[in-house]
Amino acid sequence: MRERKSIFHNLDWYLVGFYLLFVFMGLISIYAAVYNPESPSILDRSQLYGIQFVWIMSSLLLATIILMLDVKIFSSFSYLIYGVSMLMLILVLLFGKVISGSKSWFHIGGASLQPAEFAKFATNLALASFLSNLDNNLKTAKTVFIAGFILLIPTALILLQNDTGSAIVYVSFILVLYREGFSGNFLILGFVTAILFVFTLMVGKYLVLGIIAAITIVLFLITQKARKNLFTLFGLFAVIVAFVFSVDYAFENILQDHQKERIEILLGKKTDLKGAGYNVHQSLIAIGSGGFAGKGFLQGTQTKYKFVPEQSTDFIFCTVGEEWGFLGSSLFVFLYLGFLVRLLYAAERQRSAFSRIYGYGVASILFFHMAVNVGMTIGLAPVIGIPLPFFSYGGSSLWAFTILLFIFIKMDSYRLELL
Amino acid sequence: MKSNYSKRKYVIISIFLVIGLVYLLRLFYIQVIEDKYILSAQNNVIRKETIYPSRGLILDRNGKVMVANHVVYDILITPNQVGRMDTLRFCNLLDITKVQFIELYKKARKYSPYKASLFVGQLSKEDFAYLQESLHEFPGFFSQKRTLRYYPYPIGALNLGDIGEVNQREIDRDNYYSSGDYIGKNGLERFYEQELRGQKGIEFVMVDVFNRKKGSYKEGKYDTLAHPGKNLFTGLDAELQAYGELLMHNKLGSIVALEPSTGEILALISSPTYDPALLVGRKRGENFNKLLNDSLKPLYNRALMATYPPGSTFKMVNALVALQENAITPDTYFSCQGKSSQPIKCTHNHMTPLSLENGIQQSCNPFFWQTFRNILNNPRYRNSHDAYEAWYNIVKSFGLGEKFNSDLMFESAGNIPSKAYYDKAYNGQWNAMTVRSLAIGQGEILITPIQLANMAAIIANRGFYYPPHLVRAIHTRENLTKSATNKKTVSVDRRHFYPLIEGMEKVAKVGGTASRASMDSIVVCGKTGTVQNPHGRDHSVFIAFAPKDNPKIAIAVIVENAGDYGGTWAAPITSLMMEKYFYREIRRKEKEKQILEADLIPK
Numbered sequence A: 001m002r003e004r005k006s007i008f009h010n011l012d013w014y015l016v017g018f019y020l021l022f023v024f025m026g027l028i029s030i031y032a033a034v035y036n037p038e039s040p041s042i043l044d045r046s047q048l049y050g051i052q053f054v055w056i057m058s059s060l061l062l063a064t065i066i067l068m069l070d071v072k073i074f075s076s077f078s079y080l081i082y083g084v085s086m087l088m089l090i091l092v093l094l095f096g097k098v099i100s101g102s103k104s105w106f107h108i109g110g111a112s113l114q115p116a117e118f119a120k121f122a123t124n125l126a127l128a129s130f131l132s133n134l135d136n137n138l139k140t141a142k143t144v145f146i147a148g149f150i151l152l153i154p155t156a157l158i159l160l161q162n163d164t165g166s167a168i169v170y171v172s173f174i175l176v177l178y179r180e181g182f183s184g185n186f187l188i189l190g191f192v193t194a195i196l197f198v199f200t201l202m203v204g205k206y207l208v209l210g211i212i213a214a215i216t217i218v219l220f221l222i223t224q225k226a227r228k229n230l231f232t233l234f235g236l237f238a239v240i241v242a243f244v245f246s247v248d249y250a251f252e253n254i255l256q257d258h259q260k261e262r263i264e265i266l267l268g269k270k271t272d273l274k275g276a277g278y279n280v281h282q283s284l285i286a287i288g289s290g291g292f293a294g295k296g297f298l299q300g301t302q303t304k305y306k307f308v309p310e311q312s313t314d315f316i317f318c319t320v321g322e323e324w325g326f327l328g329s330s331l332f333v334f335l336y337l338g339f340l341v342r343l344l345y346a347a348e349r350q351r352s353a354f355s356r357i358y359g360y361g362v363a364s365i366l367f368f369h370m371a372v373n374v375g376m377t378i379g380l381a382p383v384i385g386i387p388l389p390f391f392s393y394g395g396s397s398l399w400a401f402t403i404l405l406f407i408f409i410k411m412d413s414y415r416l417e418l419l
Numbered sequence B: 001m002k003s004n005y006s007k008r009k010y011v012i013i014s015i016f017l018v019i020g021l022v023y024l025l026r027l028f029y030i031q032v033i034e035d036k037y038i039l040s041a042q043n044n045v046i047r048k049e050t051i052y053p054s055r056g057l058i059l060d061r062n063g064k065v066m067v068a069n070h071v072v073y074d075i076l077i078t079p080n081q082v083g084r085m086d087t088l089r090f091c092n093l094l095d096i097t098k099v100q101f102i103e104l105y106k107k108a109r110k111y112s113p114y115k116a117s118l119f120v121g122q123l124s125k126e127d128f129a130y131l132q133e134s135l136h137e138f139p140g141f142f143s144q145k146r147t148l149r150y151y152p153y154p155i156g157a158l159n160l161g162d163i164g165e166v167n168q169r170e171i172d173r174d175n176y177y178s179s180g181d182y183i184g185k186n187g188l189e190r191f192y193e194q195e196l197r198g199q200k201g202i203e204f205v206m207v208d209v210f211n212r213k214k215g216s217y218k219e220g221k222y223d224t225l226a227h228p229g230k231n232l233f234t235g236l237d238a239e240l241q242a243y244g245e246l247l248m249h250n251k252l253g254s255i256v257a258l259e260p261s262t263g264e265i266l267a268l269i270s271s272p273t274y275d276p277a278l279l280v281g282r283k284r285g286e287n288f289n290k291l292l293n294d295s296l297k298p299l300y301n302r303a304l305m306a307t308y309p310p311g312s313t314f315k316m317v318n319a320l321v322a323l324q325e326n327a328i329t330p331d332t333y334f335s336c337q338g339k340s341s342q343p344i345k346c347t348h349n350h351m352t353p354l355s356l357e358n359g360i361q362q363s364c365n366p367f368f369w370q371t372f373r374n375i376l377n378n379p380r381y382r383n384s385h386d387a388y389e390a391w392y393n394i395v396k397s398f399g400l401g402e403k404f405n406s407d408l409m410f411e412s413a414g415n416i417p418s419k420a421y422y423d424k425a426y427n428g429q430w431n432a433m434t435v436r437s438l439a440i441g442q443g444e445i446l447i448t449p450i451q452l453a454n455m456a457a458i459i460a461n462r463g464f465y466y467p468p469h470l471v472r473a474i475h476t477r478e479n480l481t482k483s484a485t486n487k488k489t490v491s492v493d494r495r496h497f498y499p500l501i502e503g504m505e506k507v508a509k510v511g512g513t514a515s516r517a518s519m520d521s522i523v524v525c526g527k528t529g530t531v532q533n534p535h536g537r538d539h540s541v542f543i544a545f546a547p548k549d550n551p552k553i554a555i556a557v558i559v560e561n562a563g564d565y566g567g568t569w570a571a572p573i574t575s576l577m578m579e580k581y582f583y584r585e586i587r588r589k590e591k592e593k594q595i596l597e598a599d600l601i602p603k
């Protein structure tokens, strides 16, 4: 029988500190983004910042509750939590409300809830539970298949809601799988695939094929080994040729027009400043015009005068970039990296595989969100509507990220025990 | 249990750090190195608004406003700021079709996607009121207030002129203008463009994404004030101008009325004329083309541009030269053989021989032929060519054969043939007989109606004139223009005018060639003329001034195709103009009716 300890015992104050700092910075940014001179109080609940303040307060309450729970329930009930979460995803498909094209919201009373946000920590728990079982080894096809299945169910359900952004987040679990023994070749394969994909679309399939063919011939001529493995070499070449053609085909025939357009804009092949490119263009202007030191708090003209759409949610980073300049945005990047590295450090020190895997899941999800969200505002990632954790306005995402993080903080405070 | 894959944490950390580094470099590039985003941000937010000053007014001599301003609104477009909007509703508010909308959009985009240009111009206050409330729903569109010309009286179109959008040539010539600005195109509007236009102001305002104004940029640090245009105080008499236009209705020709003592133009009428309001607003282009293609040429300012052989009216100039050159005296008598006179026959029946006074009264051709012959055969000169030179110089001092260069647009110079011209035409072999038609104002000599009026003013002044001009003062009534102070003296002594004026007085009295010009209590001095017209009926000409002493008005009237003798139409019109000017009302209703009902336009 464990003795009952204070909820602050062994708590990682760095992680808690980062969390508090981020929600505070987020609130300030939302305040600046939707600032209304007639209601300057940050607590004014008729304004978005007043509502976000309530979400933050309730999130802190939620965090405290998690810290007070018995740490065992996360491992014991992980599959149950996962099951309930998947059920919610199905229910929202049946009874949900369509908001901006996605059927992913529950309307309960005055509040809206997005089950996809909560599915992240549930999936993370289930995956951690499954992989921490010593019988399961990612070198076996069976384990890979089941792990993939655990990830595929929420991905598929969220895709069915037409919420591509939230579904793509599950790609981030590849880092967790890699950490737990999944072949690194897949990571490289993924990377090479991405490079080929981008190049095929940017310079055209024939040029890419020409370059690949040239490399193959050079390899064939200069290396003994290649000549011996003639079959492998030409097999590989054939696969690449097939891939390049399928990318081209998929792009032209399978992707929807608006998806195609977003990718083309990202690759610089198209500069339509009216339609899909408008958000990114305005976002770049806002951040770029911040200069080195920024325009100052509440002084961002692009922010104040609403030139960037969805500025309190997906494009919240613009406010940071415009009003605080390069100083502020680089500080943001450093803080976020510090936070992620601290998460990995904390994950690695876990005695139990379950909490380590969960910790990696948390770091991977938060990293992916940050990379895609900030990348999109500075024109390095396609426009995928996912929030910047702890910064973006929205109750569901703040609650879900708080739960995601604080479950790990709770686990971490028991890091010396086997869960 | 420690995993075997612990070292893989370094790969994962590296991925995080590499992405972080890439983002830092990208942020450094867009925020610190690249400037274009700062410019784009300013383009988004800062709107340069031109503040158009109100254009100067044009007033008549009694303070009546002849050209005023009224407010209209232009809708401008910045094509690359146009966003999603209810196009159909916008079209309805502007009263245009969707097809027109697309055309206008393309035109603006072709001009510049970034710069604002005119979309739909000149909405009235009432039309704009509907649009104004919802204009912010249409990103990329905004309004600009401007003033249009407004004419309280539909008169004086050619004198006042008109304004229109600047063309490329005008923009190239003066960088004050930019596309869509207005500039004086004709008349006073053009001549006094610099004074009337004032100085544009610039205001930098900040707008939000819906183009709603959010305040001035940097507290107006870069703004400049607009200075209103200056008013023009003309010498025109709006009532007289209106009455003259009325009298000339259904007639071709012109009336020029001057105040002799100042050279101010009281009325300048070219008929047919048009309502100046036709060349204002959205229909300007269409109406202009209609006027341009009108066979009666209403855009042609006959009073300034049409040239005629002055006929008998020129006999007075010859008389003055003769007196000045001592070729005749007031007591010189010449005989007249009536219709059998040689080389020029007389068209009147009168006593003979006769003196200058009666010669003028009867407009006796033989009298003036003999006068002219005396000028050219003057013993003062070696030969008639030198005498002609002297004649020529005195005639030129009357402002004939050249432009006045005051503030009149598009004057003709007319023509006084030079000695060199005749030398060439007759190979040096010519004399008084050769150029005899000059004696009675025919031949190569050409004079415009305004020169004719000025001739009357010179006689009224007994020897001097101010070049006829429309504007007396600018900005304030005391600030006189150059033309208003440019006194010229003719090369004929004052004393020689008196016998001439006695003759002119008789012309207007019963028994003279223009007895129709007489008024009861004011002594009118006049001279008839007939301009031979090879294309149809002759033109009727009359010049006059009144009163005889201390004259207040000098007039020239030309009625084209009016038939023989100036007395028929030009004299009664002159008489009615004078009545209007002196009494402000017409008592001779019968006479007026006769003129108003006359239709002398050749069919």
Ligand SMILES: [Zn+2]
Pocket: B336, B337, B338, B346, B347, B348, B350, B362, B363, B364, B365, B366, B367
């Ligand atoms: Zn006679």
